[in-house]
Amino acid sequence: MARYQIIADALRSRILSGEYEADEPLPSQRDLASHFGTAMMTVRQALDLLCQEGLLVVEHGLGTFVASVGAGHEIVSLGGFTEEMNAHHIGLSTAVLGLDASVEEPKAAEMLGLRARAGLSVLTRLRSVGGLPVVHQRSFMAGRFHNVMRQYDASRSLYVMLREGGGFTPTSYREHVTACAAPTSVARALQVTPGCPTLLSHRITFAATGVPFVYDQAYMAPERIELVVEKKGVAFTAEYLPIAASILSAHSLAEVAPVSANN
Amino acid sequence: MARYQIIADALRSRILSGEYEADEPLPSQRDLASHFGTAMMTVRQALDLLCQEGLLVVEHGLGTFVASVGAGHEIVSLGGFTEEMNAHHIGLSTAVLGLDASVEEPKAAEMLGLRARAGLSVLTRLRSVGGLPVVHQRSFMAGRFHNVMRQYDASRSLYVMLREGGGFTPTSYREHVTACAAPTSVARALQVTPGCPTLLSHRITFAATGVPFVYDQAYMAPERIELVVEKKGVAFTAEYLPIAASILSAHSLAEVAPVSANN
DNA sequence: TAGTGGTCTAGACCACCAA
DNA sequence: TGGTGGTCTAGACCACTAC
Structure with a gap:
């Protein structure tokens, strides 16, 4: 190099x-x-x-x-x-809304290269800037990461954790962005009206080896982030x-x- | 130098x-x-x-x-x-919905580096793929391009026209993407329900000299394009x-x- | 004036590609 | 093998900013 x-x-x-x-x-x-x-x-x-x-x-x-x-x-x-x-030194705060084990989500599992009924570890977080919630994010990982996930600390970066705990370094990703009406639960968390238009992002992240290891689903509040x-x-x-x-x-x-x- | x-x-x-x-x-x-x-x-x-x-x-x-x-x-x-x-060899068809001269749109004018009350030339188009409308696009240009715009032919590329007719070659752009409820007129054109969530893009395109010369506003139908x-x-x-x-x-x-x- | 980045030289050697 | 681009050196001098 x-x-x-x-x-x-x-x-x-x-x-x-x-x-x-x-x-x-x-x-x-x-x-x-x-x-x-x-x-x-x-x-x-x-x-x-x-x-x-x-x-x-x-x-x-x-x-x-x-x-x-x-x-x-x-x-x-x-x-x-x-x-x-x-x-960019933007004041970002993260709240953990939940960590679930053994979730079945065929689409996410498929994206991760696992069989459809594989149990996934799912971390749900709410990102806020300046006290205002901007992103509702669900991160899906293979079940074997669950023990690492349980040590997740909102003050750290998920990617740093996975790098240290799982040996995966993100090197590439593919993200699909669409518009979508906010589901009720997401709308409540984001403090927007249910059905309000949001940006919806699906991101699959790959390690250096080309193996997918995180699948993210994020709803973004309009007029707060773009x-x-x-x-x-x-x-x-x-x-x-x-x-x-x-x-x-x-x-x-x-x-x-x-x-x-x-x- | x-x-x-x-x-x-x-x-x-x-x-x-x-x-x-x-x-x-x-x-x-x-x-x-x-x-x-x-x-x-x-x-x-x-x-x-x-x-x-x-x-x-x-x-x-x-x-x-x-x-x-x-x-x-x-x-x-x-x-x-x-x-x-x-x-990508995608069958794209374009319909011209309108071409207006001397439009006052302060925000667009500002993005183009013109004074707020400058008259703009505005081209409104509907892009369809496979017969289904996917994008409703309004392109704002300085008024002096209006004569070039009048020769716009939906079978050609606007950028090619501006390159040949105006001597501007796009080399960079900046685009802001958010989610937005479809305005009634746009929804009708896109054949979606009014208020339906759409992707809204604001794009400002620059020539090689760094001069902005086109400002685009595009609404994109969800579940058809991302x-x-x-x-x-x-x-x-x-x-x-x-x-x-x-x-x-x-x-x-x-x-x-x-x-x-x-x- | 002193410290910073910006440009430039006249070579050298390496990596890639085609014939 | 010969031509191409890619990287690198060990300086030099210029331009900008601040004190």
């Missing part, structure tokens, strides 16, 4: 784990170069990568910073909702943003620097 | 003028470097820029090529809905797929190639 990718991986994990605070600059390129024992150009390649992923913002003459939505720049997500919010898809040339990003935050970043549209005019 | 930007500008204008054919390789990086009298690294910076704009595709060991849509590469969904569906977001490592894709088609592609999940493990 290329050196710059190794450097990028190292920095990415530090950023996602919150090791680097927002508005706190990373070490300078020179320091990073000497720390990793490479030339500055190599460090810059790593930083470029993380910028494209939206994790960093570099400011000429000032330093390199962890991207925060308010700071007015791009974004990205690496799977976990928690990481997504952490990376999906923002961005494409610049070939670079895609897609992530959920609380509306207040995405309005902020929408305003920064006007500030988008004119890309090199043709003179 | 930086050397790599000068090189990029020179190459970009040659590409856009058709001086370089599609599928015809550019001179090698070494040749370009000696031609422009710079180091290879500098040429590569220029090429990187053009790749991000989606104008070039580089292939390791083969050469650098002008990106051509449909040449069997990634460049799918470069904005247009028509291209997106074509790329947004599929996929991530493999750092590679993102996001596209709308009719449900039948996305079920097909969901089956191909099992074939997802194992993404490069951590060494």
Whole structure:
């Protein structure tokens, strides 16, 4: 693997784990170069990568910073909702609504590559931003993860737990997003009127080996959170943003620097 | 201006003028470097820029090529809905519901970087797949495009028209997706019940110069079309797929190639 | 002025692909 | 094998920001 990718991986994990605070600059390129024992150009390649992923913002003459939505720049997500919010320092709180064992849910089981009647472990959570519930999420996993799940602590990331407890690192996912009327129980949790239109997401997450290991079903409250898809040339990003935050970043549209005019 | 930007500008204008054919390789990086009298690294910076704009595709060991849509590469969904569906060989038909001039829509005007009371040209279309309406779309453009718009022909792509008639090539966009109850008129067009939950997309599309030039508002019928977001490592894709088609592609999940493990 | 990122060089060697 | 792109070095100098 290329050196710059190794450097990028190292920095990415530090950023996602919150090791680097927002508005706190990373070490300078020179320091990073000497720390990793490479030339500055190599460090810059790593930083470029993380910028494209939206994790960093570099400011000429000032330093390199962890991207925060308010700071007015791009974004990205690496799977976990928690990481997504952490990376942008959005105050996300999670409440566990329930943890069930041996649930039969043929569709989820099929997505996970299990037989239809396999018992699943299901974690139901409510995500809130600024005290307002935004996402009602049910995560389905194979029954053998249930013991790991019982140690789930709302302050941690489910993905981190599964990485440590199950040895699975999410590397890819596929998500289908539709609109759907909120079921009564979900509506109550989200504090919206039953039947109200919500975003419904089905996400299947794969480990590095290509094995599916989590299936998520999430209802999102309208006017509180939305999906923002961005494409610049070939670079895609897609992530959920609380509306207040995405309005902020929408305003920064006007500030988008004119890309090199043709003179 | 930086050397790599000068090189990029020179190459970009040659590409856009058709001086370089599609599928015809550019001179090698070494040749370009000696031609422009710079180091290879500098040429590569220029090429990187053009790749991000989606104008070039580089292939390791083969050469650098002008990106051509449909040449069997990634460049799918470069904005247009028509291209997106074509790329998947989905039978998309488009009906024009209306073309209005001098519409005042402050929000759309703001997104386009115009003053709030600017008169806009608005094209309303209904997209159908297999005879079933799936998308109700309103496209807002600056009033000066109205004459171009009057020649709009449902069999062509709006983006192609704007490229030829207005000289604008879409290179990036930003899209916000939420859930929303279908307004009566939209519901009638989509043949769904009024108030039914729909996906609502707001998309602002930018030209290579960074200038916004189209603002789209689209309502999508639930259970007929959905947004599929996929991530493999750092590679993102996001596209709308009719449900039948996305079920097909969901089956191909099992074939997802194992993404490069951590060494 | 001192520290930061931005650009650039003139090579070197590696990895990939086709003939 | 020969040509292509991919990565990397060990500096140099420029541009921007803050104090």
